[in-house]
Amino acid sequence: MAERLQKLLAQAGIASRRKAEEFIREGRVAVDGKVVTELGLKIDPEQSVITFDGVPVTFEEKIYLLLYKPAGYVTTLSDTHGRPIVIDLLQNISQRVFPVGRLDFDTEGALILTNDGRLSQYIQHPRYEVNKTYEATVTGIPSGKKIRQLERGIILDGHKTWPAKIRILKHKKDTTVLELIIHEGKKRQVRKMLAAVGHPVKKLKRTAYGNLQLENLQQGKYRFLSQKDLKKIFSGKIPFTFSKIPD
Numbered sequence: 703m704a705e706r707l708q709k710l711l712a713q714a715g716i717a718s719r720r721k722a723e724e725f726i727r728e729g730r731v732a733v734d735g736k737v738v739t740e741l742g743l744k745i746d747p748e749q750s751v752i753t754f755d756g757v758p759v760t761f762e763e764k765i766y767l768l769l770y771k772p773a774g775y776v777t778t779l780s781d782t783h784g785r786p787i788v789i790d791l792l793q794n795i796s797q798r799v800f801p802v803g804r805l806d807f808d809t810e811g812a813l814i815l816t817n818d819g820r821l822s823q824y825i826q827h828p829r830y831e832v833n834k835t836y837e838a839t840v841t842g843i844p845s846g847k848k849i850r851q852l853e854r855g856i857i858l859d860g861h862k863t864w865p866a867k868i869r870i871l872k873h874k875k876d877t878t879v880l881e882l883i884i885h886e887g888k889k890r891q892v893r894k895m896l897a898a899v900g901h902p903v904k905k906l907k908r909t910a911y912g913n914l915q916l917e918n919l920q921q922g923k924y925r926f927l928s929q930k931d932l933k934k935i936f937s938g939k940i941p942f943t944f945s946k947i948p949d
Contacts, residue, residue, distance in 0.1 A: 757819035811908030
């Protein structure tokens, strides 16, 4: 049944109806690939695809998964080169979910998947500064000077990176294992940062979103996330409300 677009966005949990109207005016909403900026348009969600900031809007029950992505999988819903995709790892999930952000093909670790476009936007928006923790094995032994450079921020692709938190976990022969915490999510950022100071990455693993950690999750496996888990992503306070999610 056709409903006003702003009402559908509110029903999908994207925002309140009034805020949804602002998003429409700003050109952040599209129907069947065409940006809609006028209010009052009626849409049948069973006949049309609605996207918000490029992310499909779903009207199914919201689910939230934490996957331990292995290296050798692409973080997309399809791949023209025939490579394995992260969705292949999900068993018995009837809802169509999508990855929140990305992990490179050769990077392993924590990856959230959901059908809630709102959560995806909050995790990736710089305003909320959701930290991502990585464990990087690099060539050589970074000096204190180079670590301080990374902590203060360096110039990459013409822009200065935000400050990072870095500590050395251990040394192994001619390699070092570092822990890095950043809240940016630019493509291959951790690898570029470390290569820029002369210590290319040999292995990279994301271990946490905020305080939500992989813990004992096995590679290639996933688990459902509760409200308690989601609060860990945002350091205890979720910036919007959920419904029908176990505590």
